[in-house]
Amino acid sequence: xxxxxxxxIAVLWLGYLFLEGFDFGVGMLLPVLGRDNAERRVMIxxxxxxxxxxxxxxxxxxxxxxxxxxxxxxxxxxAAYLPLTLFLIALIGRGVAFDYRGKVDNPRWxxxxxxxxxxxxxxxxxxxxxxISTTVLGLPIDANGDRVGSPFAAIRxxxxxxxxxxxxxxxxxxAVFTALKTEGExxxxxxxxxxxxxxxxxxxxxxLLAIVAGLWxxxxxxxxxxxxxRLLANRDGQxxxxxxxxxxxxxxxxxxxxxxxxxxxxxxxxxxLTIANTASSPYTLQVITWVAGFGTPAVLVYxxxxxxxxxxxxxxxxxxxx
Amino acid sequence: MxxxxxxxxxxxxxxxxxxxxxxLTIGLSLLVAGMQTAWVxxxxxxxxxxxxxxxxxxxxxxxxxxxxxxxxEFQFGMAWSAYSRFVGDVFGAPLAMEGIVAFxxxxxxxxxxxxxxxxxxxxVHLACAWAFSLATMASAYFILAANSWMQHPVGIELHExxxxxxxxxxxxxxxxxxxxxxxxxxxxxxxxGAFLVxxxxxxxxxxxxxxxxxxxxxxxxxxxxxxxxxALSISGDLQGKLMFEQQPMKMxxxxxxxxxxxxxxxxxxAVGDVTRPDCENVKSITVPAxxxxxxxxxxxxxxxxxxxxxxxxxxxxxxxxxxxxxxGELSGKPIDYVPALPVTYWGFRLMIGFGAISAGLGVFMLWxxxxxxxxxxxxxxxxGLAGIATPFLANSAGWIFTExxxxxxxxxxxxxGVDGVWMFTAQAVSNSTPGEILTSLIALTAVYSVxxxxxxxxxxxxxxxxxxxxxxxxxxDGALAFAY
Numbered sequence: 001x002x003x004x005x006x007x008x009i010a011v012l013w014l015g016y017l018f019l020e021g022f023d024f025g026v027g028m029l030l031p032v033l034g035r036d037n038a039e040r041r042v043m044i045x046x047x048x049x050x051x052x053x054x055x056x057x058x059x060x061x062x063x064x065x066x067x068x069x070x071x072x073x074x075x076x077x078x079a080a081y082l083p084l085t086l087f088l089i090a091l092i093g094r095g096v097a098f099d100y101r102g103k104v105d106n107p108r109w110x111x112x113x114x115x116x117x118x119x120x121x122x123x124x125x126x127x128x129x130x131x132i133s134t135t136v137l138g139l140p141i142d143a144n145g146d147r148v149g150s151p152f153a154a155i156r157x158x159x160x161x162x163x164x165x166x167x168x169x170x171x172x173x174x175a176v177f178t179a180l181k182t183e184g185e186x187x188x189x190x191x192x193x194x195x196x197x198x199x200x201x202x203x204x205x206x207x208l209l210a211i212v213a214g215l216w217x218x219x220x221x222x223x224x225x226x227x228x229x230r231l232l233a234n235r236d237g238q239x240x241x242x243x244x245x246x247x248x249x250x251x252x253x254x255x256x257x258x259x260x261x262x263x264x265x266x267x268x269x270x271x272x273l274t275i276a277n278t279a280s281s282p283y284t285l286q287v288i289t290w291v292a293g294f295g296t297p298a299v300l301v302y303x304x305x306x307x308x309x310x311x312x313x314x315x316x317x318x319x320x321x322x
Numbered sequence: 323m324x325x326x327x328x329x330x331x332x333x334x335x336x337x338x339x340x341x342x343x344x345x346l347t348i349g350l351s352l353l354v355a356g357m358q359t360a361w362v363x364x365x366x367x368x369x370x371x372x373x374x375x376x377x378x379x380x381x382x383x384x385x386x387x388x389x390x391x392x393x394x395e396f397q398f399g400m401a402w403s404a405y406s407r408f409v410g411d412v413f414g415a416p417l418a419m420e421g422i423v424a425f426x427x428x429x430x431x432x433x434x435x436x437x438x439x440x441x442x443x444x445x446v447h448l449a450c451a452w453a454f455s456l457a458t459m460a461s462a463y464f465i466l467a468a469n470s471w472m473q474h475p476v477g478i479e480l481h482e483x484x485x486x487x488x489x490x491x492x493x494x495x496x497x498x499x500x501x502x503x504x505x506x507x508x509x510x511x512x513x514x515g516a517f518l519v520x521x522x523x524x525x526x527x528x529x530x531x532x533x534x535x536x537x538x539x540x541x542x543x544x545x546x547x548x549x550x551x552x553a554l555s556i557s558g559d560l561q562g563k564l565m566f567e568q569q570p571m572k573m574x575x576x577x578x579x580x581x582x583x584x585x586x587x588x589x590x591x592a593v594g595d596v597t598r599p600d601c602e603n604v605k606s607i608t609v610p611a612x613x614x615x616x617x618x619x620x621x622x623x624x625x626x627x628x629x630x631x632x633x634x635x636x637x638x639x640x641x642x643x644x645x646x647x648x649x650g651e652l653s654g655k656p657i658d659y660v661p662a663l664p665v666t667y668w669g670f671r672l673m674i675g676f677g678a679i680s681a682g683l684g685v686f687m688l689w690x691x692x693x694x695x696x697x698x699x700x701x702x703x704x705x706g707l708a709g710i711a712t713p714f715l716a717n718s719a720g721w722i723f724t725e726x727x728x729x730x731x732x733x734x735x736x737x738x739g740v741d742g743v744w745m746f747t748a749q750a751v752s753n754s755t756p757g758e759i760l761t762s763l764i765a766l767t768a769v770y771s772v773x774x775x776x777x778x779x780x781x782x783x784x785x786x787x788x789x790x791x792x793x794x795x796x797x798x799d800g801a802l803a804f805a806y
Contacts, residue, residue, distance in 0.1 A: 062396065104783065
């Protein structure tokens, strides 16, 4: 049962990184791929109907961690207090920005929200990367699960590599998504940018995987190369699917190497948090298993339907006056 | 300030702020879904215009409710990790359910509703409105079930010093949540009702286009407000009676009732210093025997006062905090079982007072606009717009009362429940440095302040803008009917 929930939480993180990954990327690339207001609106509208639903994967990943492994939830969130504060502020900013940007027809107003979207997307994705690599690589925690040492203990060389791993992934993933969902010049620009950026932007992800699991990183390298190859061949959909496969393999490698720990202690192996010493009671796990068992397939169906409803590529010609 | 005080201020500020958006979102979502239903069923353009106008304001507010809600989900772990470890086996489940059952539905169908006007068949699009509206209510239920468990822990056993869940049904059907849910939802409708009344009155006064839209909105808002107030009174009375059993100290503090009385009188207004639990210097205008009735449905029953409750609490839950370095200054100190009396006493009165003013004002506005009249004085829209604030103030006062009234506990002991399950707020905080919490407190307060100004500005702009669109039309060139 604990193992099942460990896997489920990994799946929730995978859903989050795959889905919000591309809407973070779109936000990060807003001024690069969108040269004027109309083009930026095209980009924002590719994610407009779905980004909020994507973000719920995070809320549920965190909520499920609280329910299934309270000790993990408590230790990780309190130890990474300051990075998480920054993360929350970034999410708040970019969340309202999408909605409010077009509500006033004024270039300075739009500019302010564009800055919020770009900064918020960068900061949020860096923080997510930091959080995930922290839980995989460990923290100086004592026997009680409390952090020993400075509030910046979560910020180290390897976790910073982790931060850039997910930021770099989101950047390329966002460009591939833009290529898939737009037409005309933006699409071309996005394809070119993805291919140019990939060798540099994806390096930290490979490095993180190599730190954690050595040669297993090679699997992800192969998938990522394939993704870029399909993009070169003008097959945006296949490329996007392969990017999804790459993040799935990455999450599998990271959480697979973590298991059965959930948050290793860098001070003493005996103090590491594991699925066994942080899990809720069998009854509680059973309750949330029922809820997740019925709820999650339903979520996949109606979120999938949403993507189907908004499946069409959009371009500047589709954007109505504000 | 120490970690405990900072964390409490942060929780208070972020939660009260979040709960300014939430009731408007819940109430207005359902009203907008109702307006759209009226349009789909009758084809009357007036209802379409209502849906569009109020829907736009709803969305501006919705965004704020969503983003400030994310903070809540993280805050338990970040600032209250000891609490999270202690209650995780019970408290996490309703939160996870809220995410899976409510938040996914809410966010996904909201997206479909906003962008789907021309992409979905009319009825499917309408169903999306109902889906996200009902999901906001479901989310309220789960989070209130979690909160009610802190007020009245049920469905558990004590295992290795921690509560362990034995029945999720007991948690979800806790009598505390069965009373708190209708009370909170009615409070949400009171907010939405006053919002409609105030804004519609302003447009009527301005003689804006589409007079009928504003008249219908004003009428709807008033009736919603009146029914909500009736529901608030009934559910509030039920809640009060439960509270007298479950948390007698909270209710004694709500009345600043120092000595046990039989029959007990209800204090309407107090003059003097209610901070002193000995009640010297307090002159109070009272209704004889009313408190006895509110507590036990019996005008002659006894209601225990603070001074008689304190020894009972000391006997059951201890006179001193344990000696534990984590408790800081409080380690080994006597436990103060009396909540902050001015907050509980006035919080309770402001909640009831503002609620009553809000409903009364609504009825008055309806009377003023009877038979298609519109008063011409500036005081008419002023009264309506000022009235919008009253249910918000009542909601905030009510929550501040009920959360401050359970201090010094974060998990209040259940007098008829499992022995040994309670937690003092002082024991609940994380092992953080004051600097960390101070940083987030300042940062979040600053961001929230800026966003409050932005939201107010946008709502004002779109209220002034009046009715926006025309009927939706299928466009041939594939342009989006709505785009950010």
